[in-house]
Amino acid sequence: MIRRTSDDAWLLITQTEHARIAAELAAAWGNDRFPPLPLPEWLLPAIRHHDDGWTLWDSSPQIDPETGQPRDFTEMPMAESTAIWTRSIEICSHAIGRPASGSECLKRLGNWLEQQHRSLTRSHEQVLALFLEATEPLSEESLPEMRPDADGDSNAVPDAAALLDDLLQAGVIAPDMPSDATRFTLAEDLLAPSPLGGLWVSGHFCDLASRARENRTSSEDLAAIDHFLDEQAALQAEWRRQLAARMPDDELAPLIELGLRYVQRFDHLSLWLCCAERDEPFELAFPGAGQIHFVPLFDGQVVVDPWPFAADRLELTVAPAPVPPLPCRDDRELHERIADAPAAVLRWVLMSGQ
Known part of the structure; x- marks a missing residue:
């Protein structure tokens, strides 16, 4: 779950909704200047479902018992995160x-x-x-x-x-x-079966796990990360073996790397939109496109330069659950707040800077 802070509420956004935004960005990608996604019939489902392992947790989220705040996805114990990541990878290893x-x-x-x-x-x-x-x-x-x-x-x-x-x-x-x-x-x-989907999403979460290893200090967190990385290394080796029977390595290796980069970039861009209201420009390098600049204006408008999408503009929406930004006594109180949350919409309009 994403816990986005606003003036008078925490806006809670599920991970699967964030992944939907990532997939809508990916589906819209490509025009005369920028090539569309490779293997979209395999890559788009991997992007769309890369956080499906969060579905059960997001349906019954937890608070941080020390602060009473709803746990943001960055604040999870690593044993829980890696179990969720593992489930996401399992899902994406099927098309x-x-x-x-x-x-x-x-x-x-x-x-x-x-x-x-x-x-x-x-x-x-x-x-x-x-x-x-x-x-x-x-x-x-x-x-x-x-x-x-x-x-x-x-x-x-x-x-x-x-x-x-x-x-x-x-x-x-x-x-x-x-x-x-x-x-x-x-x-x-x-x-x-989708060995490519498994490899792309596994690589994404292995990268997150490796980064987390640099910031976590508890022995429990470090042990969970090491176990996850070892387990995924074995799965990746098996998926590579399956794919090697279908295509030579000089074609396979670049395809694995390219798909992984797209999963990571669209995940990153969606999180940039979802996690906070932005007022500073942002740059992100996409495969074959170089640096793309995103300049937030007002009311969710974002100028994009150069323009990489097929349509002249792109509108995205997500429905968060706004809850009072006050500590919860327990998980049950959080669930009650979410159930009582009024309807809300976050909206972004991406437009060309040229």
């Missing part, structure tokens, strides 16, 4: 929105329905097709109105909740979060 086999999904659903002495219907196929194409979790509300099945009662409109339950019971979909069984994605074992 979100890219099933290993649509036919395998259909077969699993059909086998389960057969065990229930039921038949696969057109409505089942329609809902499954939506999950096969989705890059974000789906809920009952996000499903379109179902049409009556041609082989059934012409007046019977399939119930979306029942169709979702069928896919869930069949093991085709799974809750996006264990604590929230209203949003669903394809089951993880049905997603295509």
